[in-house]
Amino acid sequence: MATQPEPAADGAAASPLSPFRGSSAAPNEPVPDSFSFDMPRDPQWFKRAVFYEVLVRGFHDSNADGTGDIRGLISQLHYLEWLGIDCIWLLPIYASPLKDGGYDISDFMEILPEFGTIGDFVELVEQAHARGMRVIADLVMNHTSDQHPWFQASRSDPDGPYGDFYMWSDTDDQYPEARIIFVDTEQSNWTFDPVRGQYYWHRFFHHQPDLNYENPRVQDAMLEVLRFWLDLGIDGFRLDAVPYLYAREGTNCENLKETHEYLRRVRTEVDRLYPDRVLLAEANQWPTDVVQYFGDPTVGGDECHMAFHFPLMPRIFMAVRREQRYPISEILAQTPQIPSGCQWGIFLRNHDELTLEMVTDEERDYMYSEYVKDPRMKANIGIRRRLAPLLDNDRNQLELFTALLLSLPGSPVLYYGDEIGMGDNIWLGDRDSVRTPMQWTPDRNGGFSRCDHQRIYLQPNNDPIYGYQALNVEAQHRDTGSLLHWTRRMIEIRKRHPVFALGVYSELTGSNPSVLAFVRHHADPSEPVRSPGGERTSTASEPVGSPGGERTSTASEPVGSPRGERTSTASEPGGFPILCVNNLSRFPQPVELDLSKYNGYTPVECMGGVAFPPVGDLSYLLTLPGHGFYWFVLEPPAAG
Ligand code: NOJ
Ligand code: CA
Numbered sequence: 001m002a003t004q005p006e007p008a009a010d011g012a013a014a015s016p017l018s019p020f021r022g023s024s025a026a027p028n029e030p031v032p033d034s035f036s037f038d039m040p041r042d043p044q045w046f047k048r049a050v051f052y053e054v055l056v057r058g059f060h061d062s063n064a065d066g067t068g069d070i071r072g073l074i075s076q077l078h079y080l081e082w083l084g085i086d087c088i089w090l091l092p093i094y095a096s097p098l099k100d101g102g103y104d105i106s107d108f109m110e111i112l113p114e115f116g117t118i119g120d121f122v123e124l125v126e127q128a129h130a131r132g133m134r135v136i137a138d139l140v141m142n143h144t145s146d147q148h149p150w151f152q153a154s155r156s157d158p159d160g161p162y163g164d165f166y167m168w169s170d171t172d173d174q175y176p177e178a179r180i181i182f183v184d185t186e187q188s189n190w191t192f193d194p195v196r197g198q199y200y201w202h203r204f205f206h207h208q209p210d211l212n213y214e215n216p217r218v219q220d221a222m223l224e225v226l227r228f229w230l231d232l233g234i235d236g237f238r239l240d241a242v243p244y245l246y247a248r249e250g251t252n253c254e255n256l257k258e259t260h261e262y263l264r265r266v267r268t269e270v271d272r273l274y275p276d277r278v279l280l281a282e283a284n285q286w287p288t289d290v291v292q293y294f295g296d297p298t299v300g301g302d303e304c305h306m307a308f309h310f311p312l313m314p315r316i317f318m319a320v321r322r323e324q325r326y327p328i329s330e331i332l333a334q335t336p337q338i339p340s341g342c343q344w345g346i347f348l349r350n351h352d353e354l355t356l357e358m359v360t361d362e363e364r365d366y367m368y369s370e371y372v373k374d375p376r377m378k379a380n381i382g383i384r385r386r387l388a389p390l391l392d393n394d395r396n397q398l399e400l401f402t403a404l405l406l407s408l409p410g411s412p413v414l415y416y417g418d419e420i421g422m423g424d425n426i427w428l429g430d431r432d433s434v435r436t437p438m439q440w441t442p443d444r445n446g447g448f449s450r451c452d453h454q455r456i457y458l459q460p461n462n463d464p465i466y467g468y469q470a471l472n473v474e475a476q477h478r479d480t481g482s483l484l485h486w487t488r489r490m491i492e493i494r495k496r497h498p499v500f501a502l503g504v505y506s507e508l509t510g511s512n513p514s515v516l517a518f519v520r521h522h523a524d525p526s527e528p529v530r531s532p533g534g535e536r537t538s539t540a541s542e543p544v545g546s547p548g549g550e551r552t553s554t555a556s557e558p559v560g561s562p563r564g565e566r567t568s569t570a571s572e573p574g575g576f577p578i579l580c581v582n583n584l585s586r587f588p589q590p591v592e593l594d595l596s597k598y599n600g601y602t603p604v605e606c607m608g609g610v611a612f613p614p615v616g617d618l619s620y621l622l623t624l625p626g627h628g629f630y631w632f633v634l635e636p637p638a639a640g
Helices: 019-022 072-077 077-081 118-130 149-156 216-231 259-273 289-296 310-322 326-333 359-370 395-407 428-435 474-478 485-494
Strands: 052-053 085-089 109-110 133-142 190-193 198-203 235-240 277-283 306-308 344-349 411-417 504-508 517-520 578-583 589-593 604-605 620-624 629-635
Touching: 072 077, 072 118, 077 118, 077 485, 109 118, 109 216, 118 133, 133 216, 216 259, 259 277, 259 289, 289 306, 310 326, 310 344, 310 359, 310 395, 326 504, 395 411, 395 485, 395 517, 395 578, 395 629, 474 485, 517 589, 578 589, 578 620, 620 629
Parallel strands: 052 085, 052 411, 085 133, 133 235, 235 277, 277 306, 306 344, 344 411
Antiparallel strands: 190 198, 504 517, 517 578, 578 629, 589 620, 604 629
16 A cells, blocks of 8 residues: 555644655565465564554544544554554554553453544554554553443343353452462452452452353463454454463463463464464563563474563663663573563563562662652552653753663554653553643644643653653654664664664673673574573673684774764675674773773764774773763674
């Protein structure tokens, strides 16, 4: 389908983003809509993709009713294309009473009318594909809203066809080892239903009863839901809350083998009928438990193609505040290898609280003491703040965190608004603090909606630092030094070097614990490397052989001269290695790196293309400003 200019549909105001149309950025290749198993579009696209999480409700309102909608998102697709996004992840768009941001679904095959229609959804997918972007959506398999007709039937007619769709019990004492997840609001995983006169099981809010996966009809019903959306052209799903599908007495009711069996069945169905789609697991678990969601490594993975790396995220915040690389180094070292067909999803912030479930008690106390300046900032076991305020709006830290997001192993997932450094509003309830409207312009309602101000689903940020008058897409687009432009440029650099997406991660132990240095490189079968996931292949304690003995740089340009933009194409499949050096300290730091493996290589800085002195026999000395970082292409000496 041909690319459409952004519509002014439904009488919407002219898009605040018209300037992006004239962008000189190379457009993404369109995603062909017709494809087959013989001609798949690109089965591994998700390994290279930059993801962007969109709250449809908060992104853009096309019809001035105060709620963002699918047509509003369509009208802003050109912005996401301009930014370099490859895949949009939609937060739930289904019919819902919206008591949990749409994770409380009352009809899996209807779109919430405020958000649009099925026709709008199909158009979104087509228009995104025409712009070279894919679309995945949240799918909640574990539970429904208590408003769902299945639950209504189940509670009122225990012997009817839906009587066994949920987990009912005469008592509330089963599965005592299952933790409570929403500790702020729930006292038990059981709630009494006066209509049926029994208790029902729920891992989240009491208005979200868990489905009963022991019932084969539930298993089939959810597969039908998947097929419904896949038939409409969706590129995949983020599978919400997957660890909890089954419960068993004597366990904590997480990660059970029955859950994995069902996910394998889901994957088989997707592979059978729908090539090129992705399943992304939301399993907030320790690395050894999460990797189980990729499935069997001997076949490259047979459950989910991707899984979020939850334990890594808080450790990035910890490492920078402690000015020590160890939290990141250690969690990556503990992360097992993942199957060849799989990829991590990594993130800094999302629509939930910054979860602290996957840290020790001591680490949690540390995070609270450092990042919670007001008790209102806490939610459940986490911190309900956005990235920029967490980092005191410090540009250097914002850049360092984003650079880590774009260079650590996995596909990066950006949260809407973080690319312009949006703030939060801790005076709003629950996780609404981080779900305020996208700030497009300094105009009324931040360009999000033309409705009366009072009508908006949540008030846009209006404070002197993060308010839309000062902080918005339009202003940052005009300012080439803005965080927005900087982020776009970094995404562009990442995508120019596929080794960031596909390469092995090898951490270097340098002389300075405040500096996290690693090389992203393609696996050389002759080297003892393991796949991305935290192995160290060349530590200072393990002598590494240089690939060709002592060499001198053959680079013709003098050190310090820009070599222009470097694209990793050259001789090595997927490109030259990339060296990433990150100063986690707020003060300038020197570091001596053991780059003996790259003796003779020339580090060429990725942003400016400036050649640094070639690597020689001695350890490689760099100095970094506070919270500074470098990305270097390691160019091998010319042959001969
Ligand atoms: C995880 C989602 O990210 C969160 O927003 C939601 O409340 C729970 N799952 C329950 O569906
Ligand atoms: Ca609307």
